[in-house]
Amino acid sequence: xxxxxxxxxxxxxxxxxxxxxxxxxxxxxxxxxxxxxxxxxxxxxxxxxxxxxxxxxxxxxxxxxxxxxxxxxxxxxxxxxxxxxxxxxxxxxxxxxxxxxxxxxxxxxxxxxxxxxxxxxxxxxxxxxxxxxxxxxxxxxxxxxxxxxxxxxxxxxxxxxxxxxxxxxxxxxxxxxxxxxxxxxxxxxxxxxxxxxxxx
Amino acid sequence: xxxxxxxxxxxxxxxxxxxxxxxxxxxxxxxxxxxxxxxxxxxxxxxxxxxxxxxxxxxxxxxxxxxxxxxxxxxxxxxxxxxxxxxxxxxxxxxxxxxxxxxxxxxxxxxxxxxxxxxxxxxxxxxxxxxxxxxxxxxxxxxxxxxxxxxxxxxxxxxxxxxxxxxxxxxxxxxxxxxxxxxxxxxxxxxxxxxxxxxxxxxxxxxxxxxxxxxxxxxxxxxxxxxxxxxxxxxxxxxxxxxxxxxxxxxxxxxxxxxxxxxxxxxxxxxxxxxxxxxxxxxxxxxxxxxxxxxxxxxxxxxxxxxxxxxxxxxxxxxxxxxxxxxxxxxxxxxxxxxxxxxxxxxxxxxxxxxxxxxxxxxxxxxxxxxxxxxxxxxxxxxxxxxxxxxxxxxxxxxxxxxxxxxxxxxxxxxxxxxxxxxxxxxxxxxxxxxxxxxxxxxxxxxxxxxxxxxxxxxxxxxxxxxxxxxxxxxxxxxxxxxxxxxxxxxxxxxxxxxxxxxxxxxxxxxxxxxxxxxxxxxxxxxxxxxxxxxxxxxxxxxxxxxxxxxxxxxxxxxxxxxxxxxxxxxxxxxxxxxxxxxxxxxxxxxxxxxxxxxxxxxxxxxxxxxxxxxxxxxxxxxxxxxxxxxxxxxxxxxxxxxxxxxxxxxxxxxxxxxxxxxxxxxxxxxxxxxxxxxxxxxxxxxxxxxxxxxxxxxxxxxxxxxxxxxxxxxxxxxxxxxxxxxxxxxxxxxxxxxxxxxxxxxxxxxxxxxxxxxxxxxxxxxxxxxxxxx
Numbered sequence: 001x002x003x004x005x006x007x008x009x010x011x012x013x014x015x016x017x018x019x020x021x022x023x024x025x026x027x028x029x030x031x032x033x034x035x036x037x038x039x040x041x042x043x044x045x046x047x048x049x050x051x052x053x054x055x056x057x058x059x060x061x062x063x064x065x066x067x068x069x070x071x072x073x074x075x076x077x078x079x080x081x082x083x084x085x086x087x088x089x090x091x092x093x094x095x096x097x098x099x100x101x102x103x104x105x106x107x108x109x110x111x112x113x114x115x116x117x118x119x120x121x122x123x124x125x126x127x128x129x130x131x132x133x134x135x136x137x138x139x140x141x142x143x144x145x146x147x148x149x150x151x152x153x154x155x156x157x158x159x160x161x162x163x164x165x166x167x168x169x170x171x172x173x174x175x176x177x178x179x180x181x182x183x184x185x186x187x188x189x190x191x192x193x194x195x196x197x198x199x200x
Numbered sequence: 201x202x203x204x205x206x207x208x209x210x211x212x213x214x215x216x217x218x219x220x221x222x223x224x225x226x227x228x229x230x231x232x233x234x235x236x237x238x239x240x241x242x243x244x245x246x247x248x249x250x251x252x253x254x255x256x257x258x259x260x261x262x263x264x265x266x267x268x269x270x271x272x273x274x275x276x277x278x279x280x281x282x283x284x285x286x287x288x289x290x291x292x293x294x295x296x297x298x299x300x301x302x303x304x305x306x307x308x309x310x311x312x313x314x315x316x317x318x319x320x321x322x323x324x325x326x327x328x329x330x331x332x333x334x335x336x337x338x339x340x341x342x343x344x345x346x347x348x349x350x351x352x353x354x355x356x357x358x359x360x361x362x363x364x365x366x367x368x369x370x371x372x373x374x375x376x377x378x379x380x381x382x383x384x385x386x387x388x389x390x391x392x393x394x395x396x397x398x399x400x401x402x403x404x405x406x407x408x409x410x411x412x413x414x415x416x417x418x419x420x421x422x423x424x425x426x427x428x429x430x431x432x433x434x435x436x437x438x439x440x441x442x443x444x445x446x447x448x449x450x451x452x453x454x455x456x457x458x459x460x461x462x463x464x465x466x467x468x469x470x471x472x473x474x475x476x477x478x479x480x481x482x483x484x485x486x487x488x489x490x491x492x493x494x495x496x497x498x499x500x501x502x503x504x505x506x507x508x509x510x511x512x513x514x515x516x517x518x519x520x521x522x523x524x525x526x527x528x529x530x531x532x533x534x535x536x537x538x539x540x541x542x543x544x545x546x547x548x549x550x551x552x553x554x555x556x557x558x559x560x561x562x563x564x565x566x567x568x569x570x571x572x573x574x575x576x577x578x579x580x581x582x583x584x585x586x587x588x589x590x591x592x593x594x595x596x597x598x599x600x601x602x603x604x605x606x607x608x609x610x611x612x613x614x615x616x617x618x619x620x621x622x623x624x625x626x627x628x629x630x631x632x633x634x635x636x637x638x639x640x641x642x643x644x645x646x647x648x649x650x651x652x653x654x655x656x657x658x659x660x661x662x663x664x665x666x667x668x669x670x671x672x673x674x675x676x677x678x679x680x681x682x683x684x685x686x687x688x689x690x691x692x693x694x695x696x697x698x699x700x701x702x703x704x705x706x707x708x709x710x711x712x713x714x715x716x717x718x719x720x721x722x723x724x725x726x727x728x729x730x731x732x733x734x735x736x737x738x739x740x741x742x743x744x745x746x747x748x749x750x751x752x753x754x755x756x757x758x759x760x761x762x763x764x765x766x767x768x769x770x771x772x773x774x775x776x777x778x779x780x781x782x783x784x785x786x787x788x789x790x791x792x793x794x795x796x797x798x799x800x801x802x803x804x805x806x807x808x809x810x811x812x813x814x815x816x817x818x819x820x821x822x823x824x825x826x827x828x829x830x831x832x833x834x835x836x837x838x839x840x841x842x843x844x845x846x847x848x849x850x851x852x853x854x855x856x857x858x859x860x861x862x863x864x865x866x867x868x869x870x871x872x873x874x875x876x877x878x879x880x881x882x883x884x885x886x887x888x889x890x891x892x893x894x895x896x897x898x899x900x901x902x903x904x905x906x907x908x909x910x911x912x913x914x915x916x917x918x919x920x921x922x923x924x925x926x927x928x929x930x931x932x933x934x935x936x937x938x939x940x941x942x943x944x945x946x947x948x949x950x951x952x953x954x955x956x957x958x959x960x961x962x963x964x965x966x967x968x969x970x971x972x973x974x975x
Contacts, residue, residue, distance in 0.1 A: 012431055014420035014449035015967035016831045021293040021845050025275060038972060039965035043865065044886050046449050046965050132278045133288040135424040136431055151435045 001158040002078040002170040006052055006117065006131055006139055007147050009154075009174035013138035015039060015048030019130035026118065026129055034115040035130055036101065050139055052130060053102045053115035054160075055080045055170030062167070063094035063103055063114070071112070078170045079119060083112035099162050099186055117171075144172070153177065160186035249277055250711040253698065254292040255353065255691040256834050258575030259283065259403075259425050260700035261292055262773070265299075265692055265711040273299040273692055273712050281773055283403065283700065289424035291834055294843045298690055299712065302950045303674050303842050303943050305687035306717040314663070314681065318945050323719070323727075326684050330642075331731040333667035333683075334370065337640040343620070347374035347629050347638045351645030352382060352575075352583030353835075355696025355708065357746035358721045359579065360594060360753070361738075362644060363587025366620075368612055368737050369729035373620035374638055376590040378646040380626040382539065383580045384589075384917040385547025386573035392548070393555045393804055394790070395797035396758050397596065398581060398703035399572030400565060401534065402776065402788040407432045408568030411530035413441040413523075415554060416465065416540015416923070417574050420449030421831035421967060423538075423701075426574070439530070441523055443468065444540060445826060446856070446894060447887035449967070456522055459889055460513040462826045463813035463924035465541040468520065469553035470808055471509030473501045473560055475524035482528075483562030490564070490794050493805035497556050500807035512810065514891070528561045532568035539576060539828070543923040547914045549808040559803050565791030575701040577835070578691075582699030585759045586750055590623035594750065595757030611753050612737060625918035627652060627911055633661035640667040644721060649677040650836035650900050653920040654875050654911035671721055676838040677900045680942035688721045689714045696743040697769065702788065704776045705761065707769035722746060755780070758797050813924045814912035815874065821926035824892045825873060827905040828923075831967050837898035841941050844953035848974060852938045853903050854962035855880040856887075856894040861929060866961050870932040871895060873908040873925055879932040883962035893929060896966075897922070902936040935960055 015037065023033040036051040056062060061080040064072040071087035072094060074080050083094065083103075090110030094103045103114040118128035126132070131141035140147055148154055156172040161183040175184060192198060246269035254261045262281020265273045276296045278286040298304075308326035309318040337345050348370060350362035359377070366375030390397040406412060406429040419426050430450060434440055442451040443458045443465070451457040460468050476482055477498060487494050506517035527533050535558050541550040555571060563569040575581045587594040587608075594611075597604035599622045609616045624632065630652065632638045641662075652658045662668060662681055670679035671686045679685045693714040699705045714720070719727075722740055729738035740746045744766060754777075755762035763779035764786075775786035795801035815821070832849040833840040840846045855869050863869055863882040870879045871893060880895060880903065888894055897905035910925040938957050940949040956974070964970040 011453060012427075014424060014427055014831075015965055016289055016420065016424045016449075017849050017968055017971075018288060018290045018293060018424065020849070020971060021290040022278075022288070024845060025293060033971070036971050038970045039967070042964055043859070043884055045447060045452055046885075046887055046967065047452060048449075048965065048967065048970075127286075129278075132286045133293060135287045135289055136420075136427045 001144065001156070001172045002055065004122075004141070004143050005055070006128065006141050006171045007144070007156055007174060008050060008052070008171065009138050009140065010047070010049040011174065012136040013048045013050055014136055015046060016135060018133045018135055019050050019139055022129040022133040023115075026120075028120060029113060032106070032113060034104070034113055050130070051100060051102060052139070052171060053080060053117070054100050055117065056167050057170050058166075058168035062097040062099060066093045066097040068093060079117050080114075080170070081119065082114045082116045085111055088112050099160070099167055157184045159183040162186045247274075250709055251279055252692065252709045252711060253281075253706050254288070255295050255578055256291045257423055257578060258580045258701035259423050260578060260698060260704075260706050261288055261425050263288060263292060265296055267711055271712050283704070283706075283774070284425045285428070287425045287428055290832055290846065290849060291840060294845050296692070297843050298673070298839055299692045300715070301674075301842060303941065303947065304715060304718070305673060305675060305685060305944055306715050307687060307944075309675075309685040309944060311683055314683070318685070320944070326686065327727055327731060330669050330684050331728060333640060334732065337666060341639055343371045344373050345638060346370055346372050346640040347642075348372065349626060349629065349641065349643045349646055349648070350375070350377035350583075350588040352377060352379040352577040352580045354579060354583065354645045354721065355691075355694070355698060355743060356579060356582040356586055356705075357696045357743045357750060358644075359583045359588045360586040360750045361722060361725050361740070361746060363592075363594065364612065365725045365729055365738070368614060369732045369734040371618065371620060373623040374590070374629055374632075375588060375623055376626045376629060377583060377588040378626065378648070378651060379577065379580055379584045379589065380918060381651055381920060381922075382576045383542070383573070383584055385542035385544070385914055385919045386537070386551050387584055388548040388917040389551030389555060390573070392806055393552060393796075396790065397584070398790070399701055400790045401570035401572055402702045402704070403429050405568050405570060405789065406430065406534060407436065409433055409438050409530075409532050409534045410568065411439050411441065411527055411533040413443070413527055413533065413535040414450065415443040415535065415537040416542070417536065417538030418444065418446070418448045418450075418540075418828060419574070422576070422829050423574055424831060439526055441526060445889050445892050456519065456526065458515055458519055458523060460515050461889065462824045462892055463544060464513040464810065465544070465550040466546055466553040466808050467504060467509045467512040467810035468515070469550070469557055470501050470810065471504040471506050471520050472524045472527070473497070473553070473557050474504045475506060475521050476528045476557070476560055477501055479524070479528075481524070482560045486562035486564075487560060491559050491803045491805050492800070493807065494560075496807040497560070497805045500809060504810075514889070527557065532566060533561065533563045534568065534570055534572070535563075536572045536574055538574040540923060543919060543921060545814045545912050545914050545921045546811060547919045548916045549810075552806045553808045555803070556805055556808065559805060564803065565789065565794060567789070570789070570791075572701070579698035581701060581703050582697065582705065585699070586754065590625060595754035596759040597757060608753065611749070614737070625913070627913055627920055628918065630658055630661035633665050636664060639665055641665050642669045642671075643678060643682075644671040647676040647678045647836035647838050649681065650838070650898070650904060650906060652911070653906050653909035653922055655901055655904055655907040656875065657911055671724060672838070673718070674838050674842060675942045675944055676836065677942060686724050687718045688724060689718055693718070694720045694722070694743060695766075697747065697764075699777070702776060704774040704788070705764050705769060706774040707766060814921055815910045815925040817926045821873065821928055823927050823929065825871060825908060825925050825927040826892055826894050826923050827897045827909060828894065829898065830896045833896070833898040835898065838941065841898065842950060842953055844955075847953055848956050849968035850963050851956040851959045851969075853880055853896050853899045853905065854883040855929070856883045856885060856966065857929065858888055858890040859884050859886060860890045868932040868935045870930040871908060871927055872930060873910070873927045875910065876907045878902055878904070878907060879934065879936045881935050881960060881962040883966070893927065899938055903938050
């Protein structure tokens with residue numbers, strides 16, 4: 001995980017979508033929100049989960065890896081940038097490659113849209129819009145030490161597993177204390193591709 | 201959710217708490233205020249940041265409005281104010297979009313009868329017509345035949361003017377305001393018990409408590425930014441108890457969630473008190489020193505053993521015992537409540553039953569221990585203090601008290617015989633309009649066609665009056681039914697103060713000039729007064745001059761604002777009243793010396809007996825209908841139903857219903873009460889009691905929850921019983937469609953904001969549609 005980054009704590013999320021509205025206010029993509037907010041327990045409870053770009057670290061962000069135009073750059077601080085508008089061809093390879101379902105394609109502009117951790121704000125010491133406004137701290141911006149100083153005993157994970165693939169991320173997630181040693185299950189394993197059983 | 205380890209005592213030693221840094225979570229954040237915008241904003245507008253506060257709820261979060269070089273508000277930036285520490289909710293983030301919205305009214309609208317269309321007229325024509333109608337009605341039917349209804353989203357200066365305008369210019373007894381639908385039960389209980397009407401403790405005290413009890417408040421949706429205090433307390437080891445028929449976002453992770461039946465709150469709290477007494481957990485020293493009426497309360501509590509309350513409330517008896525032990529054994533405990541227990545025909549009693557519990561356990565007036573009410577409107581606290589309520593004069597004075605009347609007449613420069621007596625409450629005024637006792641009305645900053653209960657009666661009342669004028673910046677459903685509509689400013693186009701739920705007075709600053717054709721409410725009231733012949737009493741060029749009179753008018757009263765000035769507010773970021781002198785720091789926490797504002801300094805406990813809600817259950821109406829808010833919308837929705845992002849988040853109302861009734865999600869369900877029936881899409885969820893359905897109330901007919909609710913009032917506070925009435929649910933063919941918000945003639949409701957309004961589906965969850973469920 002990066003030094004100063006976003007921590008997501010779905011347990012605190014109240015599903016208010018302040019993050020979604022705040023993201024829309026960012027000058028570089030006004031009117032368009034990059035945040036995903038899902039109500040994950042529909043019909044049972046009001047539980048909710050915000051998703052920002054996880055800024056994958058290892059081996060290199062899958063979106064950047066598959067980009068045929070080399071449009072997605074990773075800066076030295078570990079931030080996976082939005083596709084460079086002068087290079088992006090809107091092919092949506094990144095959309096398909098992202099294990100977290102983060103990038104979107106602006107169909108009119110034929111360009112990718114993705115969270116860049118509010119690079120314009122963080123470069124000036126301001127927190128990203130979503131984490132700045134989040135009423136509960138479900139999106140927290142800072143270092144893990146700052147997080148743990150305010151929330152004693154809190155544990156975070158930055159390794160997610162999809163089938164047999166592990167992904168380390170720059171953004172971390174608050175997890176139950178007893179689960180911290182294991183990677184977080186990121187999704188269901190892929191069992192079939194084009195009719196072919198890919199389970200070994 | 202996973203169980204969180206409980207080690208309260210150990211944790212506290214590790215976390216030093218500096219209230220000046222409270223709440224936590226953002227202390228490493230930098231405030232954008234000091235950074236020149238052209239260095240970091242992609243959009244080069246030559247912008248400036250104007251520090252102000254949100255226009256919406258009673259938390260009153262600080263925010264900056266972004267103003268471009270042309271002097272127009274075009275955006276928002278979080279502000280590191282100590283109420284909210286940069287946090288904002290989706291309403292606050294989108295609030296700025298109202299200011300230069302295409303639906304804004306920019307010219308007075310007028311018509312001589314409701315059959316005509318509105319036409320745009322000059323200010324002179326609209327003002328002269330209004331004054332001639334006031335004079336005609338008052339000459340024919342007496343002064344009291346004309347009424348005035350104010351609102352609690354107005355700055356305190358304007359609420360002061362509403363009261364003065366009614367008594368001095370209109371000379372009518374009939375003035376009231378929409379806080380009657382909001383805060384009056386809490387106000388009534390506070391006055392009875394403490395002799396002072398405000399929350400006892402500041403928000404930051406929540407961080408110091410060991411046990412936080414939240415009754416009838418969906419904090420996560422109605423006061424989202426307060427949630428950080430709730431979590432701040434929990435991070436320090438506090439336990440959380442939530443009393444709510446629905447499993448709301450904060451109830452979902454609470455240590456104890458009591459999902460009681462709507463309308464049974466006082467039975468529950470009196471039974472909790474019963475257990476506290478039985479188990480010897482009362483603070484007898486505190487009671488002996490600081491309370492009266494304890495013996496009566498104790499005798500009444502004896503009638504409510506947990507077995508009886510469990511049957512009334514529909515909760516396990518063990519839960520009542522659990523709550524009693526958690527609350528009474530905590531070294532410091534706090535109770536906060538909102539409309540959930542106040543919107544009842546026994547609203548005052550419900551609040552009193554919470555006060556009884558806090559007092560009996562000695563949890564009053566200490567850091568981290570106390571009692572508070574969460575005001576719904578931005579100025580829900582300030583709006584009730586300075587005389588727009590039918591029975592109150594400025595400074596919380598009583599209009600029935602000879603001494604108080606004399607003081608105010610002296611300040612206003614009128615004869616005591618000229619000052620009218622107390623009037624009636626908002627709903628009662630509507631009944632008087634039906635009976636033609638009130639024949640003319642001016643409404644300022646309210647929308648009763650959506651916000652009052654039993655819409656049919658409200659429409660009949662308003663249709664019966666001969667003349668109706670309304671002040672607003674968007675054409676509300678109520679204004680669309682009026683004869684004259686005055687286009688007035690938004691909060692960003694004038695300065696003034698509001699008092700938040702902590703009774704902290706904060707200053708709103710002017711960020712831009714009003715659009716051409718728009719005037720401040722202050723100007724319109726003063727201009728009407730001048731034309732009514734009371735111009736010498738209404739010589740107020742701006743808010744500041746009104747505030748100076750308000751300070752004087754409140755000096756020496758319980759609600760003392762004398763020491764609060766605009767300059768001090770700008771320096772300090774807010775001062776809690778009472779503040780009697782300009783070197784007084786304000787009073788964030790009450791009762792620290794154990795003294796209330798009653799002459800004997802005691803807490804006057806009141807015995808409370810529960811009674812069933814006013815709308816009886818029968819075979820045709822076996823279930824409870826309860827109403828409330830959703831996070832993306834505010835009150836009558838006249839503001840938020842026009843903002844694209846909020847409409848997109850929650851386009852329409854729904855009926856929340858338990859799966860045991862056999863409906864599918866999205867299926868049309870007819871909700872039938874004795875007042876009417878409407879069809880909503882079902883949001884089927886286990887997060888509500890099986891005997892209860894919920895409908896949010898922000899929309900107008902034919903999708904108005906308030907076409908179904910009952911206009912039964914609390915006999916003391918006159919608050920309507922919004923939170924419980926008897927209903928049944930039926931299968932239906934098709935859902936009722938949400939109408940577009942009204943606009944001035946020749947306009948259509950700003951189409952970009954209305955795209956998702958006709959979506960027939962319920963939202964994914966009560967908080968709105970998930971981002972993947974949107975087109």
